[in-house]
Amino acid sequence: xxxxxxxxxxxxxxxxxxxxxxxxxxxxxxxxxxxxxxxxxxxxxxxxxxxxxxxxxxxxxxxxxxxxxxxxxxxxxxxxxxxxxxxxxxxxxxxxxxxxxxxxxxxxxxxxxxxxxxxxxxxxxxxxxxxxxxxxxxxxxxxxxxxxxxxxxxxxxxxxxxxxxxxxxxxxxxxxxxxxxxxxxxxxxxxxxxxxxxxxxxxxxxxxxxxxxxxxxxxxxxxxxxxxxxxxxxxxx
Numbered sequence: 001x002x003x004x005x006x007x008x009x010x011x012x013x014x015x016x017x018x019x020x021x022x023x024x025x026x027x028x029x030x031x032x033x034x035x036x037x038x039x040x041x042x043x044x045x046x047x048x049x050x051x052x053x054x055x056x057x058x059x060x061x062x063x064x065x066x067x068x069x070x071x072x073x074x075x076x077x078x079x080x081x082x083x084x085x086x087x088x089x090x091x092x093x094x095x096x097x098x099x100x101x102x103x104x105x106x107x108x109x110x111x112x113x114x115x116x117x118x119x120x121x122x123x124x125x126x127x128x129x130x131x132x133x134x135x136x137x138x139x140x141x142x143x144x145x146x147x148x149x150x151x152x153x154x155x156x157x158x159x160x161x162x163x164x165x166x167x168x169x170x171x172x173x174x175x176x177x178x179x180x181x182x183x184x185x186x187x188x189x190x191x192x193x194x195x196x197x198x199x200x201x202x203x204x205x206x207x208x209x210x211x212x213x214x215x216x217x218x219x220x221x222x223x224x225x226x227x228x229x230x231x232x233x234x235x236x237x
Contacts, residue, residue: 016037029127039112040112043109044108045105048066048106048112049104050103052100053100056093056098056116057115058089059112062085064110064111065106065185066105067104067105067185068102069104080102093117097117157197161197162235166235168182182223184222214226
């Protein structure tokens, strides 16, 4: 199990406020959400859910990070999302029950807060503004997937890698005096699968970016983006 943090003493208010879906709710409505929450902890590498299981709940990441992925026809892993603390998954399935079409695994020790659809159904009957926020967030999630599809269809490997680095910087990056520091939760193999290339190719291209002083790599788990404008310009060309 993960170690106890703010989640243990906040009575769920900490995680609910971090989620954009509920951030604008007043205290009265937020407390209604809080009453629906249950907690669960996962260790690094634990499977959170698998393809084919009933998808009828909202998962809020209260600490740690997860990868959401599927498998290609060739059996290769394809990462769809990387989600960290404050983000959530299952928004649309609070509106309609479905089955998981993908899998999720904890990238590190992770705390989750969970809301079940049956409980949420009762809530939104008297709070329709929450339903609107679910739809707004779903729009943003669809846009992310569309960007991934666009990235995967380009033949330019450097564009794919630039897009991946920008994605990782948004999710895991921290601004420092030296640039944007990313503590990677992924292996080189997982990074390669995210954008549909081989491990050897991504390692070679990352080394090229480092030689060009665009990034700096430390111990394979830490990347500092030193020239983010170059990466942004690259994916727009």
